[in-house]
Amino acid sequence: MKVCKKLQDEWPAKFIAYVLMPDHFHLIINPRDGNIRGFGGALKSLAAREILNICGGDLFLRDSSDDQSAIHEVWQESFKAQPLWSSWMIWQKFITSTETQ
Numbered sequence: 459m460k461v462c463k464k465l466q467d468e469w470p471a472k473f474i475a476y477v478l479m480p481d482h483f484h485l486i487i488n489p490r491d492g493n494i495r496g497f498g499g500a501l502k503s504l505a506a507r508e509i510l511n512i513c514g515g516d517l518f519l520r521d522s523s524d525d526q527s528a529i530h531e532v533w534q535e536s537f538k539a540q541p542l543w544s545s546w547m548i549w550q551k552f553i554t555s556t557e558t559q
Contacts, residue, residue: 461504469497475552486548494539506532 462473471489489497504507509532519528542548 461508465501465504471497500534
């Protein structure tokens with residue numbers, strides 16, 4: 459949670475809901491500036507650094523580094539952002555996420 463707090467201090471947003479699953483998570487956020495993809499990327503970056511600090515550098519090693527010399531990969535590269543424009547849509551996403559566990 460300290461990663462979320464740090465990011466929220468720098469990039470104001472509402473954290474509406476999250477669901478942690480064994481191999482991924484769902485997060486419903488509302489960045490004040492509307493840049494969901496940018497906020498999600500920043501959150502993944504900060505969280506990955508914290509995970510590596512806690513777990514040590516031997517985990518999440520890549521087979522080969524990419525153009526940016528990254529040697530670790532904590533998250534998949536894919537990211538799905540879906541704008542939720544109403545309370546009903548937020549509720550549907552939340553219920554769907556919790557039912558698939």
